[in-house]
Amino acid sequence: MNLPDPADGLTLRRWRDDDTAALMAAAGDPALHRWTSLRVEHPDEAAAWLAAQHEGWATGTRCSFAVVDDQDALLGHVALKRPGAPAVEAEVGYWTAAYARGRGVAPRAVRILTGWTFATFPHLRRLRLLHQSDNTASCRVALKSGYAYEQTLKAQHPYPREGHVHVHPR
Numbered sequence: 001m002n003l004p005d006p007a008d009g010l011t012l013r014r015w016r017d018d019d020t021a022a023l024m025a026a027a028g029d030p031a032l033h034r035w036t037s038l039r040v041e042h043p044d045e046a047a048a049w050l051a052a053q054h055e056g057w058a059t060g061t062r063c064s065f066a067v068v069d070d071q072d073a074l075l076g077h078v079a080l081k082r083p084g085a086p087a088v089e090a091e092v093g094y095w096t097a098a099y100a101r102g103r104g105v106a107p108r109a110v111r112i113l114t115g116w117t118f119a120t121f122p123h124l125r126r127l128r129l130l131h132q133s134d135n136t137a138s139c140r141v142a143l144k145s146g147y148a149y150e151q152t153l154k155a156q157h158p159y160p161r162e163g164h165v166h167v168h169p170r
């Protein structure tokens with residue numbers, strides 16, 4: 001399944017096993033270590049992470065996409081977490097590879113994911129995303145993607161700092 005953005009050639013497609021090298025190249029970035037739970041340093045960790053994405057699709061617990069350009073080069077990642085009924089709310093997550101930042105990749109990809117989600121899961125009433133309060137770049141992505149700030153959550157394990165909740169209604 002591919003979800004193209006006709007405006008600029010950005011495509012969301014399922015992760016494939018031959019994405020190992022591109023995934024490892026992107027995952028070596030310290031910002032991904034700081035702001036996300038992605039930990040992929042060895043080929044076997046990449047294989048396990050890709051297997052977890054396939055498993056998420058198979059079980060309906062996680063719909064994740066590689067974000068690629070019109071040459072199929074990896075730009076980033078977006079994921080929809082726990083969309084299954086009876087939940088009326090699900091969560092989105094994202095990262096952009098360091099070499100592709102500052103070009104609006106994440107907000108464009110999140111907008112595509114949001115539209116696909118509401119079309120695919122009619123029981124969902126809203127989507128939310130969570131970022132650490134000092135992650136200003138992620139806060140900008142949320143606002144540019146149409147996710148309004150809703151509240152601040154206190155720090156709690158495994159999150160060492162306060163978090164911002166943003167929401168997008170159907």
Ligand SMILES: CC(C)(COP(=O)(O)OP(=O)(O)OC[C@H]1O[C@@H](n2cnc3c(N)ncnc32)[C@H](O)[C@@H]1OP(=O)(O)O)[C@@H](O)C(=O)NCCC(=O)NCCS
Nearest residue numbers: 031035094095096101102103104105106130131137138140
């Ligand atoms: C947050 C993140 C996804 C933004 O992705 P992106 O595709 O670069 O998004 P944008 O191009 O819209 O940039 C968003 C903000 O990043 C900052 N930014 C701009 N250029 C940048 C660059 N070259 N490098 C890093 N940050 C940059 C700016 O604050 C920008 O906001 P602005 O457009 O209002 O100036 C990306 O920085 C990232 O992957 N960070 C690490 C992982 C992460 O934090 N994920 C979210 C967890 S909640």
